[in-house]
Amino acid sequence: NAGVTQTPKFRVLKTGQSMTLLCAQDMNHEYMYWYRQDPGMGLRLIHYSVGEGTTAKGEVPDGYNVSRLKKQNFLLGLESAAPSQTSVYFCASRSPGIYNQPQHFGDGTRLSIL
Amino acid sequence: AQTVTQSQPEMSVQEAETVTLSCTYDTSESDYYLFWYKQPPSRQMILVIRQEAYKQQNATENRFSVNFQKAAKSFSLKISDSQLGDAAMYFCAYRSRPGGGADGLTFGKGTHLIIQP
Numbered sequence: 001n002a003g004v005t006q007t008p009k010f011r012v013l014k015t016g017q018s019m020t021l022l023c024a025q026d027m028n029h030e031y032m033y034w035y036r037q038d039p040g041m042g043l044r045l046i047h048y049s050v051g052e053g054t055t056a057k058g059e060v061p062d063g064y065n066v067s068r069l070k071k072q073n074f075l076l077g078l079e080s081a082a083p084s085q086t087s088v089y090f091c092a093s094r095s096p097g098i099y100n101q102p103q104h105f106g107d108g109t110r111l112s113i114l
Numbered sequence: 115a116q117t118v119t120q121s122q123p124e125m126s127v128q129e130a131e132t133v134t135l136s137c138t139y140d141t142s143e144s145d146y147y148l149f150w151y152k153q154p155p156s157r158q159m160i161l162v163i164r165q166e167a168y169k170q171q172n173a174t175e176n177r178f179s180v181n182f183q184k185a186a187k188s189f190s191l192k193i194s195d196s197q198l199g200d201a202a203m204y205f206c207a208y209r210s211r212p213g214g215g216a217d218g219l220t221f222g223k224g225t226h227l228i229i230q231p
Contacts, residue, residue: 033218042118042205042221043159058218090159092219102149103219105159 002026006091006106013081013113021076021109023091031094032074033058033103034066036087043090049074081113116141116208120222127196128230134181135191135225137206145211148182148189149219154202162204165189167211193227201229 007022023032030051035043035058045058049068063085065077074093078085088110092103117140127133139148150162165173165182172180177197181190193200203226207219 031217035218040223042207042223043219044221045218048218088157092159102161102164108157 004091004093004104004106006089006109008109009107010110011112013078013111015081015083015113017081018077018079019081019111020078021089021091021111023074023076023093023106025072025074025091025093025104027093027095027104028071029093029104030071030096032068033092034064034074034076035090035092036060036085037090037108038087046076046089083113085111086113087111116143116146116210116220118206118208118220118222120204120206120225122225123223124226124228126228126230127193129196129198131196132192132194133196133227135193135204135206135227137189137191137222139187139189139206139208141187141208143210147209147211148180149207149209150178150180150189150191151205151207151221152200152202153205153224159205163191196229198229198231201227203227 004025033048034046037043047066049055052071055066067075088108090108091106094103095101119138146167148165152160163175177194179192203224205224206222
């Protein structure tokens with residue numbers, strides 16, 4: 001059981017380049033999330049999705065776009081990368097329900113923008 | 115919006131001793147969830163323990179327990195019999211209960227826990 005898998009694990013970009021981070025989960029979770037973690041900070045929510053074909057903005061959405069074309073995948077895109085987007089990016093997913101289902105996290109993607 | 119504050123950037127404890135990490139939060143909601151996550155150098159986010167605000171009983175998971183004070187909006191983590199493998203960043207996190215998926219976690223800035231052998 002792989003859980004939440006993020007691709008790639010590391011990437012270096014030049015300012016202005018574009019790229020897409022892929023998050024895949026095999027737990028059939030409805031809800032998926034993208035966070036960023038900067039030095040000395042906790043994780044902050046970028047975008048989230050409550051189901052296939054739906055996305056919504058989180059706390060720090062500017063400069064990012066997302067898509068959820070398939071239930072198991074949640075893509076995070078940077079159209080024109082900026083040095084301020086240098087960060088570690090985490091994807092998470094969870095199951096809905098009346099109980100306190102926790103979020104399951106991927107191992108993160110370290111992204112550096114030069 | 116909710117905020118989570120961890121006032122201890124770093125804590126150090128001797129192996130086998132007990133340590134308590136502090137967390138306070140600010141919210142106008144009456145029902146919510148609280149979590150402690152551990153992040154070792156491997157960068158994984160590992161759930162340590164969780165607490166539902168409507169439950170008065172403090173959660174426990176083996177050597178880990180919480181002291182949840184709802185009126186004071188305080189949620190501290192106690193680690194008993196500290197082990198070298200407990201060394202990590204610890205993050206306190208808040209989640210609204212109504213959810214429906216629109217319930218991303220709000221994290222504190224973390225506490226770096228050092229275990230002295």
